[in-house]
Amino acid sequence: MDTPQKNQINAVNTNSIFEHSPVFNFINSLSPIKYVKKAAPITQTFNSLVFSSPPSVFTSPHVSSLKESRFMNRHIDVKKIYSNEEALADSTPLHGNLSEIQESTYQRIFVSNAAIELPQPLKYNCGRADKANNLLELHGEATSDVQEEGYETDSVERKVLHEGIEPKSERSECDWDGLIPESTDLLIFNSPNEAGAFHALFLKPLDSSVNFTSLLPQTTINNDPNVQIVDSGASGSDHENEDRHSEPVAVTETGQALDNVAMNSIPNEKTDDELVYVTQRGLRRRCLDFEMASVLGKNSDDNSNTDSTTSQSVRESIANEKQLVPTKRNSDSRKCILPGIGLHLNALATLKDRNSTKIDELSSGRQLSLLCSTSSLQISTSQEHHHLALVAVSSERELDLSNNGVHPAEDCSQAHEYLNQNSPKRKRQVQFLLSMLMRKSDPAGETEGCKRCNCKKSKCLKLYCECFAAGVYCIEPCSCQDCFNQAIHEDTVLQTRKQIESRNPLAFAPKVIRSSESVTEVGDDPNKTPASARHKRGCNCKKSSCLKKYCECYQGGVGCSIGCRCEGCKNAFGRKDGSALIEVDPEEETEACEKGVAEKALQKTVIQNIEDHSDPALVSTPSRLSRPLLPLPFSSKGKPPRSFVATISGSALFASSSQKLGKPNSVWSQSKHFQTVTDDEIPDVLRNDSSPIACIKTSPNGKRISSPNCDLGSSPSRRGGRKLILQSIPSFPSLTNHQ
DNA sequence: GAGTTTGAAACT
DNA sequence: CAGTTTCAAACTC
Numbered sequence: 001m002d003t004p005q006k007n008q009i010n011a012v013n014t015n016s017i018f019e020h021s022p023v024f025n026f027i028n029s030l031s032p033i034k035y036v037k038k039a040a041p042i043t044q045t046f047n048s049l050v051f052s053s054p055p056s057v058f059t060s061p062h063v064s065s066l067k068e069s070r071f072m073n074r075h076i077d078v079k080k081i082y083s084n085e086e087a088l089a090d091s092t093p094l095h096g097n098l099s100e101i102q103e104s105t106y107q108r109i110f111v112s113n114a115a116i117e118l119p120q121p122l123k124y125n126c127g128r129a130d131k132a133n134n135l136l137e138l139h140g141e142a143t144s145d146v147q148e149e150g151y152e153t154d155s156v157e158r159k160v161l162h163e164g165i166e167p168k169s170e171r172s173e174c175d176w177d178g179l180i181p182e183s184t185d186l187l188i189f190n191s192p193n194e195a196g197a198f199h200a201l202f203l204k205p206l207d208s209s210v211n212f213t214s215l216l217p218q219t220t221i222n223n224d225p226n227v228q229i230v231d232s233g234a235s236g237s238d239h240e241n242e243d244r245h246s247e248p249v250a251v252t253e254t255g256q257a258l259d260n261v262a263m264n265s266i267p268n269e270k271t272d273d274e275l276v277y278v279t280q281r282g283l284r285r286r287c288l289d290f291e292m293a294s295v296l297g298k299n300s301d302d303n304s305n306t307d308s309t310t311s312q313s314v315r316e317s318i319a320n321e322k323q324l325v326p327t328k329r330n331s332d333s334r335k336c337i338l339p340g341i342g343l344h345l346n347a348l349a350t351l352k353d354r355n356s357t358k359i360d361e362l363s364s365g366r367q368l369s370l371l372c373s374t375s376s377l378q379i380s381t382s383q384e385h386h387h388l389a390l391v392a393v394s395s396e397r398e399l400d401l402s403n404n405g406v407h408p409a410e411d412c413s414q415a416h417e418y419l420n421q422n423s424p425k426r427k428r429q430v431q432f433l434l435s436m437l438m439r440k441s442d443p444a445g446e447t448e449g450c451k452r453c454n455c456k457k458s459k460c461l462k463l464y465c466e467c468f469a470a471g472v473y474c475i476e477p478c479s480c481q482d483c484f485n486q487a488i489h490e491d492t493v494l495q496t497r498k499q500i501e502s503r504n505p506l507a508f509a510p511k512v513i514r515s516s517e518s519v520t521e522v523g524d525d526p527n528k529t530p531a532s533a534r535h536k537r538g539c540n541c542k543k544s545s546c547l548k549k550y551c552e553c554y555q556g557g558v559g560c561s562i563g564c565r566c567e568g569c570k571n572a573f574g575r576k577d578g579s580a581l582i583e584v585d586p587e588e589e590t591e592a593c594e595k596g597v598a599e600k601a602l603q604k605t606v607i608q609n610i611e612d613h614s615d616p617a618l619v620s621t622p623s624r625l626s627r628p629l630l631p632l633p634f635s636s637k638g639k640p641p642r643s644f645v646a647t648i649s650g651s652a653l654f655a656s657s658s659q660k661l662g663k664p665n666s667v668w669s670q671s672k673h674f675q676t677v678t679d680d681e682i683p684d685v686l687r688n689d690s691s692p693i694a695c696i697k698t699s700p701n702g703k704r705i706s707s708p709n710c711d712l713g714s715s716p717s718r719r720g721g722r723k724l725i726l727q728s729i730p731s732f733p734s735l736t737n738h739q
Numbered sequence: 740g741a742g743t744t745t746g747a748a749a750c751t
Numbered sequence: 752c753a754g755t756t757t758c759a760a761a762c763t764c
Binding site for chain 2: 755757
Binding site for chain 2: 464542550552
């Protein structure tokens with residue numbers, strides 16, 4: 001499949017090595033315009049990057065994607081996970097060498113995500129944690145059919161092994177070590193070593209489209225072995241392609257290749273094994289990727305050392321589910337990419353959890369979050385569209401972090417460092433985010449960020465368990481008893497999940513659906529809640545008047561709708577009767593906010609600001625726009641996965657996705673949800689920012705009706721949102737001002 | 740931290 | 752589908 005990206009990439013490749021040199025990249029980073037061009041086609045890439053995090057929402061078990069594997073198992077064998085990836089990679093008819101693949105991989109991650117499924121990007125976040133992993137993973141993905149592989153693979157392996165063995169030593173050299181968390185659960189990195197991978201990502205000059213380099217010190221790049229590795233890869237597919245003479249794999253192509261891989265798995269056992277080996281390090285994740293899990297689960301038993309076997313089994317499983325995976329990707333790779341978000345949230349949660357548990361990890365996580373935000377900002381330069389999304393995400397992360405008890409100051413300090421290198425705009429944006437963090441003084445929030453359950457009888461295998469419901473494994477901070485929601489009980493978890501889904505296919509779906517996306521559902525129905533978002537099932541509150549977190553609607557930051565069976569609804573976010581918060585009782589809302597919802601409200605406001613950046617009035621009057629969703633589900637309860645998903649994803653989206661995929665079940669895949677959120681949702685919102693009215697039509701009632709254009713349907717047109725992106729950037733300042 | 744309240748989830 | 756029970760979070764003290 002040749003995509004514009006590919007072409008671009010090729011063009012890039014043709015460019016001399018100079019372009020790929022760190023210095024050149026850095027210079028390029030300085031000129032956003034250029035990057036934008038390059039990036040333009042790649043917009044999705046960015047998403048992947050940003051959202052690489054594991055989807056909080058459980059995807060249907062049957063759906064298997066690379067992402068899944070990654071996300072799924074915090075503790076799952078790397079091999080397994082990797083195998084999934086491999087399966088994808090294998091399936092790919094890639095023509096490039098491993099080296100090429102590596103290069104392409106990096107590019108993919110940063111540059112060409114579009115073609116790449118979200119999973120890949122996720123890889124980057126997730127498992128790629130390892131320095132080596134980055135390369136390997138890439139290889140794994142791209143590897144499929146590398147014929148020259150032997151040569152390159154070996155080298156790669158060596159690198160990987162080498163790194164794995166002495167990751168830290170290498171890092172020590174890197175200046176970034178301090179900044180970049182070694183162990184970033186957040187990112188899904190298992191071990192500190194994994195951080196290196198992340199490192200590499202940042203360090204890597206990436207595609208011109210995305211330049212983290214600007215953020216990163218050049219020196220670091222040079223110094224850090226990892227960087228070098230990355231560099232080689234990063235320097236560009238160009239180099240590799242040229243040097244290795246292997247079939248050139250354009251980044252774009254790579255992305256496609258990845259997709260293809262998923263579709264056509266061509267198992268390269270050797271490569272797979274290697275990959276698996278590498279991947280293992282970064283696999284530890286709290287997030288459960290049920291989709292993958294289902295697939296992986298089969299293999300889980302074997303996980304440990306039977307590389308070839310595992311990879312194969314994975315492949316087989318994947319092959320069996322080929323339709324799903326391929327469909328997903330084919331249907332809309334872009335969309336699929338989003339899953340990362342979900343993961344991301346989970347990752348955040350995990351991070352938080354870990355924060356409580358492990359200081360080191362926490363710090364790293366923080367840093368990561370910061371880095372992510374920063375990176376997002378940078379990326380924004382090249383890709384505004386993504387930028388906003390990223391910003392939103394980052395902001396959320398930050399918020400979460402703050403909630404978690406992470407000290408914003410630390411993050412801020414680092415962020416500032418980055419800022420120093422960035423343009424004023426970026427600085428402002430970053431500051432904005434930081435301010436949000438700082439503001440979010442959330443005493444209790446600290447814990448909320450991460451999911452911690454306290455189950456005593458459910459074994460964490462029922463929806464009662466928030467961790468389980470969120471699609472994440474229970475972790476140390478949890479106070480659960482007889483917990484089965486652990487990687488070691490993966491099979492049980494998957495089985496249970498399936499069972500629950502069989503009973504209620506939507507059981508793991510986001511609880512809050514954004515109306516804009518689900519406009520079809522609510523949009524025109526005057527009877528429905530004015531809010532832009534609403535609970536998928538509605539609440540059934542009797543005594544809380546929908547003013548406490550007992551109420552899921554309230555908890556989710558959305559107003560009640562006609563679907564609710566609540567009594568005496570006084571939901572501050574919108575009453576069942578349709579009255580908007582402000583309209584109904586501003587004070588009430590205020591109180592609620594003060595009590596604990598404040599965070600949500602704040603986030604909401606912030607989000608709105610982001611969305612409506614230029615129009616504060618809108619924010620003040622939700623009714624006008626339609627009730628703001630839970631812009632930041634994270635805050636609401638610190639339960640990123642649920643809220644987040646809910647907020648972002650919409651039933652409509654799901655439906656569309658499923659249709660595309662051709663697999664109804666696939667609809668539930670987290671990736672889609674995330675995708676929706678990332679690419680579609682946020683971008684749209686951002687778009688709206690620039691011109692709130694543009695995408696949003698206001699009905700006489702004041703309800704928001706998404707315009708056709710706005711409809712995120714996932715059409716390519718949507719993605720073209722660059723214009724908006726540019727506009728969105730300016731908005732930040734205004735937002736900051738507001739705050 | 741223990742106990743109560745609450746409403747979703749699960750069960751019948 | 753409705754009623755009941757179970758469960759764990761949210762809340763109160």
